[in-house]
Amino acid sequence: MPASPKIGVAAAILNHQGELLIVQRGHPPEQGLWALPGGRVEWGESLAGALCREISEEVHLHIAPGPLLHVAEIVTPTVHFIVLDYAATVIGQESLRPDSDALSACWISPQDIGSRDWAAGMDQFFASKAVRDYLCL
Template sequence: MKPVLAAGAVIVDDAGRILMVKRGHDPERGCWSVPGGHVEIGETTAEAAAREVLEETGLRVEIGAELWCATIDYPGDRSYEIHDFAATIVGGDLRPGDDADDARWMTAADLASVPLAAGLHDHLRIAGLVPESF
């Protein structure tokens, strides 16, 4: 089966905190992740990342470089090809929306104490966004 194409955004504030959302739906309901979701027909992955951030957090962003692409396999032969981009906030007010149960800024210590989406911890570490000891 062909993986579902998805995109997200990694947003870091001036204090080094990462914007995270608590997933409100499967896969991985209840886990924390960067804002993101399915790419719609006719969208680029970057456009999808910006749209998903707005829907899940109320924030408008400018999308930057792609940080990583990961394929995550889930039970039941479901697979997602996820493209995550760096992003910068250009407007809006932070509030959880769409399929996010919560949205908040998290430090590396915060991230170490919550359940994270599959593989996210490694990608954040490799990208230098959390310490090696994370």
């Protein structure tokens, strides 16, 4: 059977100050680089279910998924991912707490986007008109 692309989901979460939640990847590929929190969709799982599970596992926040903002296709010699980036809202007052998939997590002002080393596909994300409108850039 030929190899197939892996499907992932990620959340663009803004706090009340308009800051974006980002994580520093804790594992390959691209360990140490910054990205949106998210991960792979598991067999039989809905996209919304995968998004909620991944955010809970990665940063211990409960979210309500919003609209699809962007679809990224990331192809390197070793990986092929299709990542669906959704807007999302935090539910409740949980504290941000990175877990095993993230070395670190923080909120950044959209104006500080240029100050990070981003994982593959994030340049496509930030160039999207829908994303720029969502982030008020």
